[in-house]
Amino acid sequence: MIETQFALLQRELWEHRGIYVAPIVIAILMTLGALTGQVSVNGIQHVDVGIVGASNLPENARAAMISGIMIGLSTTFVFAMWILTIFYALDSLYAERKDRSILFWRSIPVTDSETVISKLLTAALVIPLVSFALVLITHLAVFLIGSVWVGVRGGNPWHLIWASAPFFDNWTATLIFMFALPLWLSPFIGWFLFVSAFTKRSPFLTAFLPLAVLPLLEKMIFDTAVFAEAFFVRSVKMPLFIDLQTMERLFEEGEHFAMVADAELSLLGLMDIGGFLLSPGLWIGIVVCALFTAAAIYVRRYRDDS
Amino acid sequence: MTSVISARNVSKHYGDVRAVDDVSFDIGKGSITGLIGPNGAGKTTLLKAVLGLTDCRGSLSVLGLDPFRQRKELMQNICFIADVAVLPRWIRVNQLLDFVSAVHNHFSRAKAEELLARTKIPARAKVRELSKGMVTQLHLSIITAIDAKLLVLDEPTLGLDIIFRKEFYSNLLGDYYDEGRTIIITTHQVEEIENLMTDVMFIDNGRIVLDASMDTLPGRYVELLASSENAERARQFKPIFEREVFGKQVLTFEGVNRDQLDGLGEVRTPDIADLFVAKVKGAAA
Numbered sequence: 084m085i086e087t088q089f090a091l092l093q094r095e096l097w098e099h100r101g102i103y104v105a106p107i108v109i110a111i112l113m114t115l116g117a118l119t120g121q122v123s124v125n126g127i128q129h130v131d132v133g134i135v136g137a138s139n140l141p142e143n144a145r146a147a148m149i150s151g152i153m154i155g156l157s158t159t160f161v162f163a164m165w166i167l168t169i170f171y172a173l174d175s176l177y178a179e180r181k182d183r184s185i186l187f188w189r190s191i192p193v194t195d196s197e198t199v200i201s202k203l204l205t206a207a208l209v210i211p212l213v214s215f216a217l218v219l220i221t222h223l224a225v226f227l228i229g230s231v232w233v234g235v236r237g238g239n240p241w242h243l244i245w246a247s248a249p250f251f252d253n254w255t256a257t258l259i260f261m262f263a264l265p266l267w268l269s270p271f272i273g274w275f276l277f278v279s280a281f282t283k284r285s286p287f288l289t290a291f292l293p294l295a296v297l298p299l300l301e302k303m304i305f306d307t308a309v310f311a312e313a314f315f316v317r318s319v320k321m322p323l324f325i326d327l328q329t330m331e332r333l334f335e336e337g338e339h340f341a342m343v344a345d346a347e348l349s350l351l352g353l354m355d356i357g358g359f360l361l362s363p364g365l366w367i368g369i370v371v372c373a374l375f376t377a378a379a380i381y382v383r384r385y386r387d388d389s
Numbered sequence: 390m391t392s393v394i395s396a397r398n399v400s401k402h403y404g405d406v407r408a409v410d411d412v413s414f415d416i417g418k419g420s421i422t423g424l425i426g427p428n429g430a431g432k433t434t435l436l437k438a439v440l441g442l443t444d445c446r447g448s449l450s451v452l453g454l455d456p457f458r459q460r461k462e463l464m465q466n467i468c469f470i471a472d473v474a475v476l477p478r479w480i481r482v483n484q485l486l487d488f489v490s491a492v493h494n495h496f497s498r499a500k501a502e503e504l505l506a507r508t509k510i511p512a513r514a515k516v517r518e519l520s521k522g523m524v525t526q527l528h529l530s531i532i533t534a535i536d537a538k539l540l541v542l543d544e545p546t547l548g549l550d551i552i553f554r555k556e557f558y559s560n561l562l563g564d565y566y567d568e569g570r571t572i573i574i575t576t577h578q579v580e581e582i583e584n585l586m587t588d589v590m591f592i593d594n595g596r597i598v599l600d601a602s603m604d605t606l607p608g609r610y611v612e613l614l615a616s617s618e619n620a621e622r623a624r625q626f627k628p629i630f631e632r633e634v635f636g637k638q639v640l641t642f643e644g645v646n647r648d649q650l651d652g653l654g655e656v657r658t659p660d661i662a663d664l665f666v667a668k669v670k671g672a673a674a
Contacts (some may be wrong), residue, residue, distance in 0.1 A: 086491055086492075087491065087492045089491070090487075090491035090492050090494075091486070093491075095490070097479070097480060097481075097484055098477070098479055098480075179477070180410065182475070182477060182478055183475045184456075184475055184476060184477035186442070186471055186475075187475060187476055188477075189442060189460075190440070190464065190467075190468065190469050191488075191489065191492055191493060192461050192463075192464035192465045192492060192493060193461065193492055194460070194461045224565060289500075307443070331506075338665050386444060387442070
């Protein structure tokens with residue numbers, strides 16, 4: 084049972100190499116960016132030498148800046164991860180029908196539920212895990228480059244970089260963010276799996292057209308916006324963060340940066356995990372995801388067009 | 390002889406189309422059954438029902454299991470190669486072996502590797518890099534290494550050249566087949582399996598028109614090659630089908646004693662392809 088599930092997850096990694104190739108490419112780009120100073124300096128031109136080390140900044144501002152860079156990198160990966168998840172989920176049950184290998188997969192003692200669940204687990208666990216590993220590597224690479232930079236200029240990288248920011252808080256927060264996002268967006272993942280299981284062509288259009296047309300029809304016929312609001316809230320208002328204004332403070336540029344920055348500021352400090360886990364929206368979403376997943380299993384089991 | 394497959398009044402309709410229409414048969418352990426029928430006769434639908442890939446009406450038992458509801462248990466003991474069940478093109482040979490050994494209790498990786506060593510298939514090659522013949526070799530090697538009780542082959546040699554086709558069947562008999570294993574084959578190349586089948590089933594329009602052991606065919610069916618006047622006399626025995634070859638009449642009889650046809654021309658046992666045409670066209674006439 085467990086061994087079968089591992090073999091199925093392994094299969095997903097073989098088949099969809101983008102799961103690790105995409106974050107690796109981003110990791111390389113970000114590290115190259117750090118090498119040329121792009122990631123580190125952008126928008127903070129008035130900060131002097133050493134860039135990440137920024138020895139002329141007050142302690143709390145330096146910590147905030149390092150956290151800011153970490154969070155910026157994490158956010159980039161989270162964003163890329165979600166795009167990857169969309170494409171993965173849409174392809175997962177469609178590709179095996181398109182290349183006609185589905186009968187081979189079904190000739191092996193694995194149930195349709197096990198297969199579809201392996202796809203859901205890939206989207207909800209494997210992709211975030213791989214992305215998280217690469218965020219970690221990227222953080223380490225970027226700050227190692229920063230350390231060398233600071234060290235060459237005579238600064239103490241331990242004091243100026245590594246000891247000055249809440250690394251573990253930021254990593255924990257990144258990990259939580261990466262696992263919370265697919266949970267929050269799970270109704271979309273379930274919908275994508277379902278579309279992937281039934282559509283005969285173009286899973287992308289089949290999945291997104293209703294998301295656009297449904298709210299439009301609703302507006303035209305009933306003059307209400309239940310769907311539009313549901314889609315919108317689901318897409319942008321994840322109840323994991325305390326409030327968006329605090330978030331924005333982190334990314335504020337220019338003169339105010341040092342003033343608003345707070346040494347205590349870490350991504351973890353901005354999260355309300357209990358509130359997230361208790362929010363009805365999360366659980367409604369998970370139920371919707373479960374229904375769509377069950378529908379995907381049903382379609383894979385009963386469809387008969389091979 | 391114990392039954393591996395037992396079907397009673399099995400039907401599968403797609404809307405108004407009766408793909409399989411009230412079919413009953415048994416397939417015994419250790420047999421090699423050729424399932425023969427024209428395109429659209431219902432062969433593939435019947436096999437899909439046997440493999441638990443589609444639901445059907447009536448009672449169908451395969452290795453004592455309900456194929457649709459107990460597909461996973463069934464797949465521990467059934468293998469199939471179908472022209473349509475293609476191996477995924479992105480997978481590497483060694484990945485395929487890893488995967489099958491992880492999910493299949495009855496798979497011997499050592500045996501599969503031994504069989505593959507006899508071929509020219511590289512262990513790290515992707516399926517997309519292999520020729521069609523090699524992909525079939527790969528598939529057969531994997532299936533031979535699975536200790537399954539029933540093997541279903543649906544047009545396994547379609548699109549292969551003659552060398553691979555011959556090799557396929559000789560490997561099938563040499564490496565795979567033994568008394569404890571049962572094989573069902575459908576193919577358009579009837580002559581290729583004529584000498585290895587123990588049983589034959591003809592299917593047409595969703596119905597079984599013949600279900601017989603190969604041993605019993607010479608006793609049941611006889612073909613007479615006669616001149617036109619002798620053919621006229623032979624018609625009293627009610628041939629099921631007639632055709633003309635090089636100016637001579639060929640008459641196929643069912644249940645007619647060979648002695649009765651003595652002196653009317655050349656008497657022989659029809660080959661499977663001719664018998665099939667006789668049964669299907671004769672019934673339609």
